[in-house]
Amino acid sequence: xxxxxxxxxxxxxxxxxxxxxxxxTIQGELEKVLTKINSEKKVTVSASGRTDAGVHAYxxxxxxxxxxxxxxxxxQGSLNSLLPKDIYVRRIEKVADDFxxxxxxQAKEYIYKLNMGEYNPxxxxxxxxxxxxxxxxxxxxxxxxxxxxxxFQSFTKADEEKxxxxxxxxxxxxxxxxxxINQITISITGSGFLRYMVRNIVGFLIEVGExxxxxxxxxxxxxxxxxxxxxxxxxxxxxxxxxxxY
Amino acid sequence: xxxxxxxxxxxxxxxxxxxxxxxxTIQGELEKVLTKINSEKKVTVSASGRTDAGVHAYxxxxxxxxxxxxxxxxxQGSLNSLLPKDIYVRRIEKVADDFxxxxxxQAKEYIYKLNMGEYNPxxxxxxxxxxxxxxxxxxxxxxxxxxxxxxFQSFTKADEEKxxxxxxxxxxxxxxxxxxINQITISITGSGFLRYMVRNIVGFLIEVGExxxxxxxxxxxxxxxxxxxxxxxxxxxxxxxxxxxY
Numbered sequence: 001x002x003x004x005x006x007x008x009x010x011x012x013x014x015x016x017x018x019x020x021x022x023x024x025t026i027q028g029e030l031e032k033v034l035t036k037i038n039s040e041k042k043v044t045v046s047a048s049g050r051t052d053a054g055v056h057a058y059x060x061x062x063x064x065x066x067x068x069x070x071x072x073x074x075x076q077g078s079l080n081s082l083l084p085k086d087i088y089v090r091r092i093e094k095v096a097d098d099f100x101x102x103x104x105x106q107a108k109e110y111i112y113k114l115n116m117g118e119y120n121p122x123x124x125x126x127x128x129x130x131x132x133x134x135x136x137x138x139x140x141x142x143x144x145x146x147x148x149x150x151x152f153q154s155f156t157k158a159d160e161e162k163x164x165x166x167x168x169x170x171x172x173x174x175x176x177x178x179x180x181i182n183q184i185t186i187s188i189t190g191s192g193f194l195r196y197m198v199r200n201i202v203g204f205l206i207e208v209g210e211x212x213x214x215x216x217x218x219x220x221x222x223x224x225x226x227x228x229x230x231x232x233x234x235x236x237x238x239x240x241x242x243x244x245x246y
Numbered sequence: 247x248x249x250x251x252x253x254x255x256x257x258x259x260x261x262x263x264x265x266x267x268x269x270x271t272i273q274g275e276l277e278k279v280l281t282k283i284n285s286e287k288k289v290t291v292s293a294s295g296r297t298d299a300g301v302h303a304y305x306x307x308x309x310x311x312x313x314x315x316x317x318x319x320x321x322q323g324s325l326n327s328l329l330p331k332d333i334y335v336r337r338i339e340k341v342a343d344d345f346x347x348x349x350x351x352q353a354k355e356y357i358y359k360l361n362m363g364e365y366n367p368x369x370x371x372x373x374x375x376x377x378x379x380x381x382x383x384x385x386x387x388x389x390x391x392x393x394x395x396x397x398f399q400s401f402t403k404a405d406e407e408k409x410x411x412x413x414x415x416x417x418x419x420x421x422x423x424x425x426x427i428n429q430i431t432i433s434i435t436g437s438g439f440l441r442y443m444v445r446n447i448v449g450f451l452i453e454v455g456e457x458x459x460x461x462x463x464x465x466x467x468x469x470x471x472x473x474x475x476x477x478x479x480x481x482x483x484x485x486x487x488x489x490x491x492y
Binding site for chain 2: 008009010056058080085086087088090118119120121122124126178179
């Protein structure tokens with residue numbers, strides 16, 4: 001029986017999503033708990049993709065197989081009672097045996113939270129505290145150039161070797177918080193993402209917001225297909241995997 | 247020279263505001279840093295009042311004395327560069343030598359954040375995750391009965407011995423978040439508060455919201471002047487010292 005779960009987690013205290021020896025990871029915690037409720041028979045969890053250390057999720061998705069045909073409500077309750085308080089299973093559904101949480105992804109939405117106002121010690125792990133005003137309209141203009149299909153080699157991890165750096169961005173926007181106009185959320189929905197891609201795009205947008213680059217410079221950077229052209233990598237704490245679409 | 251500072255802090259990892267031997271406290275961190283910039287001559291910090299372990303602040307106020315006539319911007323910068331990232335000095339001003347951050351308080355506003363929706367692992371230390379619907383209109387009705395001057399012995403710490411349990415509540419309200427109607431913020435402004443008073447009031451309001459008590463029952467509980475009449479103490483993580491008025 002194959003199950004698909006939707007997971008929210010606070011990535012602050014984890015060495016990323018993916019299991020690694022001697023590290024505390026989201027996948028490691030999920031597999032430990034699932035193996036426990038599976039009478040200690042090893043369960044493997046396959047997520048839609050990894051998230052790096054310090055990155056959060058509201059809507060990560062992952063599948064796993066159990067022999068038993070569980071009542072979904074009971075299964076969810078059992079998992080949540082055993083998981084650490086900073087990982088939460090929001091929903092579980094049954095899926096076909098050939099469903100795959102990574103290979104079947106249609107699109108993903110990442111959001112990036114940035115505070116242009118006063119430093120807030122209560123959000124140090126949850127928002128990038130830039131703490132200075134930025135030209136948000138210019139940033140959104142630059143972001144819009146990314147919609148469509150492009151080679152994103154300039155925006156991936158410098159030493160990332162891939163056969164194919166072409167990805168399609170379906171939708172982008174920047175939303176200002178209604179209560180606090182200094183809080184912005186950058187949203188990027190795409191059919192796929194390269195490693196560090198969102199954080200490197202945000203790093204570039206910040207340089208646009210600072211007036212160091214023009215919005216249309218993003219086209220030159222894309223064309224260069226060279227990581228050194230794009231600029232900084234924005235910190236992990238502002239990034240959230242918000243939704244995965246199948 | 248007497249200085250008054252406005253401080254925000256994340257109380258999650260502290261044993262409360264007030265200094266205690268062998269405990270990590272907000273006051274302890276502030277005094278350590280101030281003593282350091284005062285050439286290691288001991289500086290004492292006097293706050294508007296203590297906050298308990300796990301309670302947060304956006305607008306705690308505290309005064310201290312330094313021999314040197316500091317540039318305020320520089321002083322603020324020095325403190326923030328030395329303080330842990332979960333304590334932040336938002337503002338410093340100079341005040342008269344006889345000003346006292348505790349004795350001169352005119353009023354304080356506490357807010358209490360409660361989530362009636364789905365559990366959110368990203369806010370586990372910042373909101374009371376009740377995760378069930380509550381009758382908010384009834385809760386607000388009960389809260390409104392508290393405005394004015396009353397004996398609050400039923401709402402303080404059970405073993406708290408005080409000469410005077412009479413306090414004046416100036417303003418109360420419950421606000422629903424516009425983006426997420428399951429998030430409510432209870433605000434109570436008063437001339438003074440007893441220990442655990444806000445958390446015990448919130449505990450009572452929750453019982454009203456659950457339908458276990460009627461809103462007007464709060465009058466009977468006030469009259470009883472007996473802690474055992476009021477009910478539970480709401481958890482610390484939802485409570486914030488929001489503002490202090492002089």
